[in-house]
Amino acid sequence: MGDQADGLRLLMKEIHKTTGDAVEKEKTRIIAVTSGKGGVGKTNIATNMGIAYAQMGKKVIVMDADLGLANVNVILNIIPQYNLYHVIKKQKKMSEIIIDTQYGIKMIVGASGFSKIANMGDTERDEFIKEMYTLSDVDIIIIDTSAGVSKNVLSFVAAADEVAVITTSEPTAITDAYGIIKVIATEVDNIDLNLKLIVNRVDSAVEAKRVADRMIDIAGQFLNLKIEYLGFIYNDQAVKQAVLKQKPFIVMDPSGKASICLKHIVARLEKTEIPVDGGFTGFIKKLFGRT
Structure with missing residues (x-):
């Protein structure tokens, strides 16, 4: 994994520098959202997370790095004419x-053939770095990786400042989430890697906490790896309706269970708080405060 991960990490870290001199700009924060298997809501979370950051006043780019299955644009009901493959091919x-x-x-769409980014030669990489400079004026870049443990996924994970692993409470999802965490721990050479865990589509905070505690304990015991539990997202019918309508759930139902949960997750990432009121928002804050 070494050379490819190191190469892409260098590429992504170039985003943080200026082109004209050696002065370091304020750092652009890169968050990779990944999962061990498909169908756990990874892309939906990444997209709505980006919107939650934008609602906080951040300049955000959501980059769809899903191999051959780019679908951030589908969630947002956008038909792109061009994608990252066209940039790589100049x-x-x-x-x-x-x-x-x-x-x-803002959105950057991936496409079939995007895996070539992990195999670029030196000249191609230099040219692509120049193009990546255009992203240096944003606060947050959220990378929606493909599911699984491909070299492309591990390269983006290695390049990120923080990595959010998404799972559900289903046994197969838990197994696959632990699988990708294990591969990250053994194959990604990044001492600053910050692994986070989000449990999606749960019916209770207790259910989510049970899943998180199990994964965190096993990762600590067998991988000597510390994972931070960011929180959970309720199984909310509004999310399914939003997907069918191709509209972000955080926009369609901003006061819904899933939206409030996601806002608290972003607040935790930012180490800040969201306003507390009575009712469901206050209830969720109390739940998160105990986790």
Whole structure:
């Protein structure tokens, strides 16, 4: 894994520098959202997380790095004309494929063939780095990786400042989530890697906490790895309705269970608080405060 991960990490860290001199700019924060298997809601969480950050006043880009199954644009009901493959093939500039959305975030679409990013030669990498400079004026880049443990996924994980692993309470999802955590621990050479855990589609906070505690304990015991539990997202019918309508759930139902949970997760990432009121928001805050 070494050379490819190191190469992409260097590529992504170049985002944090200026092109004209040696002065370091304020760092752009890179968050990779990944999972051990498909179907756990990873892309939905990554997209809505980006919108939650935008609602906090952050400049956000959501980059769809899913191999051959790019679908952030589907959730947002956007049909892109170009994607990252066109940038890698030098057919387009990065600035020409960035899409503004009505939700306050910018989007970069991945596509089939995107895995070539992990195998670029030195010249191709240098050219791509120049294009990545156009992202240096944003606060947050959220990378929605493909599911599983491909070299491409591990490269983005290695490049990120923080990695959010998504699972559900289903046994197969838990097993696969632990699997990707184990691969990350053994194959990604990044001492600053910050692994987080989000448990999606649960019916109770107790259910989510049980899953999180189990994974955290096993990772600590067998991998000597510390994982932070960010929180959970309730199994909310509003999420399913939002997907069918191709509209972000945090916009369609901002006061819904899933939306409030996600806002608290982002608040934890930012080490801040969201306003507390009576009712469900206050209830969720108390639940998160005990986890």
